[in-house]
Amino acid sequence: MRAEPCHLHVFLIATSEPRGRAAIVLADIRSPRDLKDLTPEQLARVSSEIRSFLVHSVSRTGGHLGPNLGVVELTLALHRVFDSPHDRILWDTGHQAYVHKLVTGRRDFSRLRAKDGLSGYPSRAESEHDVIENSHASTALSYADGLARAFHVRGVTDRAVVAVVGDGALTGGMAWEALNNIAAAKDRPVIIVINDNGRSYAPTVGALAQHLAVLRETGHDGLPRPSVFEGLGLHYIGPVDGHDIGATESALRAARDVGAPVVVHCLTKKGRGYRHAEDDTRDHFHGIGAIDAATGQAVGSGSSRTWTSVFAEEMVRIGASRPDVVVLTAAMLAPAGLDLFAGAHPDRVFDVGVAEQHAATCAAGLAAGGLHPVVAIYATFLNRAFDQVLMDVSLHRAGVTFVLDRAGVTGDDGPSHNGMWDMSLLQCVPGLRLAAPRDAVQLAAQLQEALSVSDAPTVVRFPKGRVGPEIAALERVGGLDVLARTVPARDGHDVLLVSVGAMARTCVDVADGLAVHGVGATVVDPRWVKPIDEALPRLSERHDLVVTVEDNVRAGGVGAAIAQALHDAGVAVPCLNFGIPADFLSAGGRDEVLKEIRLTPTALEREILRRLADRSRPDTATGTQPTGDALAASSIAS
Structure with a gap:
């Protein structure tokens, strides 16, 4: 079922426009329509300017530089062949959509991934050209299948559905669930563009990566090789040089004319056109902070350690003394802090690709085989593996440790990347134990404690960014660390502040603020927040109000x-709970977002004082004091 191969076209990149023809520059491209009539020379110039723009802009703001440098020509070809938004172009993961944003009229990258600025991913609020705003991988093919089915049911035949998916995203099981359905429907055309750069965050792994490598050889020696996609019944076109606009356009037009599901296999190079990104072997340029564009070096990073680096260093120490400890990553070896462990113990590291579900159940199998696996992923991605944590790990009482990086408010990557659901999801998992370290010392200690548990899953979660100073405990009560204690004024209220994880410094600051108003406060860190330590209810009885503060x-x-x-x-002591609202938070710096949702010392202090004042004020209708239940109910409604 192989479609006719497309001839590769080579465009000469002109250094100047022919005489008499107005030079086309990026500033002239305000919508995809402006790309339609450009000459090869003009397209080459626009491609070069886009790359210069991306390096200049993203080096200042941070963002996904490498993936976008690799899809410049592919994006231009897509918008020249298809008519967005009438035709629906879907970007899997979405961190490869900066070029798409540029050619659909979004030019102000000065606040990329910042509050009130452009999202780092497709955003339906920004443009009608953004169909989906997924930034979790391997989902676009399912969206595409659904769109194609909807068009079929409605009798719509003049709108193409195009899904751009990376080779890394194809390691995710959901992509193959979608392919299974797409390939079975010959009368529902879906055009699947594989952006094959051999990487996700790291080199693509597994049998699929090996198969794509074999298919790439077709582009070098011209010998056709059967593809797995054709085995499924899909048409296959390629491989095509994704940096050759003419060849890519020819392939896309051929795919559009097939009238059935088809795969267009495009070969691209991550970081194309920027030497530092092209030479990057550790994918530092996949997602960057601010850098010096001339040198590619990070700027303004300081010397403070990050939570991830603390975890990475501790895992190396653990690996040296615990030969039974192995680690799993879902295509994010370096971002998850496992590259140091991999250097020290390469035979005990397993990259399973973009497959969090498989990682969790594979870990249960490793535990059954006598090992203690550590599954290191971002907190937001644990959502994808909840059923496996529940039924495959916890039900089997498997000694698996999940380490959740980027927990809580992450900020700049927007709503899909905030790791704000994990502690709620995990509360209902029987037997699971959940640790939320407050500082680097506790992260190391609680990771060791988690790895000592062999008959139940354990979870250690920590936020994004730099770890602050150690917050030493005054004493330990049961399993609780007492971090601060102030004495109330005579007849003043006494509050128990329960800080969760990285909110410890905030709670200590709140206690200091309350003391100014004569309100006493004891700040405790439960350390392990599931199960609830039995000392906490006993300690609560000695206070007038219990206040919990969590980044969840x-x-x-x-x-x-x-x-x-x-x-x-x-x-009977009332309990006032502070945390993240059940909503999707807009992008912004972590401190900006915390301020917006009122999880700052000033906002918390003000609200606690208001609630205490309400509790002390006689009820205007009955002349009685509000009950503890009434106060608790009001906290839930706030």
Whole structure:
């Protein structure tokens, strides 16, 4: 079923426009229509200017530089062949959509991934050209299948559905679930463009990567090789040089005319046109902070350690003393902090590709085989493996440790990357134990504690960014660390502040602020927030109000679990819970987002004082004091 191969066209990149023809520059491209009539020379110039723009802009703001430098010509070809937004172009993962943003009229990259600036991913609020705003991989093919089915049901025949998916995203199981359905429907054309650069965050792994490597050889020696896609019944066109606009356009037009599901296999180079990114072997330029564009070196990074680096260093130490410890990553070896472990213990590292579900259940199998696996992923991606954590790990009482990086508010990557659901999802998993370290010392200690558990899953979660100074405990009560204690003024209120993880410094600051108003406060860090330590209800009885603060959605989170524990223990002290609202948070710096959702010391102090004042004020209707239940109910409604 192989479609006719496309001839490769080579365009000469002119250094200047022919006399008498107006020079086309990037500033002249305000919509995809402006690309339609450009000459090869003009396209080459626009491609060069786009790359210069990306390096200049993203080096200042940070963002996904390497992936976007690699799709310049492919994006131009897509918009010349198809008529977006009438034709639907879907970008899998979305970190390769900066060029798409530029040619669809979005030029202001000065606040990329910042509050009130451009999203780092497709955004339907920004443009009608953005169909989906997924930034979790391997989903675009399912969206495409659904769109094609909808057009078929409605009798729409003049709109193409195009899904651009990376070779790395094809390691995710959901992509193959979609392919299984797409290939079976010969009358529902979907054009699948594989952007094959041999990498996701890291080199693509597994049998699929090996197969794509074989197919790439067709472009070198001209010998046709059967593809797995043809085995599924899909038409296959390629491989095509994705940096040759003419060849790519020819392939896309041929695919559009097939009238059935078809794969267009485009070969691209990540970081194309920027030497530092092209030479990058560790994918530092996949997603960057601010850099010096001339040298490619990070700027303004300081010397403070990050949470990820603390985890990475501790894992190397653990690996040296625990030969049973192995690690798994879902295509994110370096971002998840496992590259140091891989250097020290290469035979004990398993990259399973973009496959969090498989990682979790594979880990259960490793545990059954006598090892202790550590699954290191971003907190937002744990959502994808919840069923496996519940039924494949916890049900089997498997000694697996999940390490969740980027937990809580991550900020600049927008709503899809905030790791704000994990502690709520995990509260209902039987037997699971959940740690939220407050600083680097506790991260190392609690990781060791987690790895000592062999008969249940354990989770250690920590935020993005730089780890702050150690917050030493004054004493330990049960399993709780007491971090601060202030004495109330005479007849003043006494509050128990329960800080969760990285919110410890915030809670200590709140206690200091309350003391100014004569309100006493004891700040405790539970360390392990699931199960709730039995010392917490006993300690709560000595206070007028319990306040929980967590960097997680409040609905079903740690605060809710503590309130339930107090109720079950017969403790009548009201419990006021602060956390992230159950909403999708807009992009912005972590501090900006925390301020917006009122998880700052000033905002928390003000709200606690207001609630205490309400509690002390006689009810205007009955002349009675509000009950603890009434206060607790008001906290839930806020």
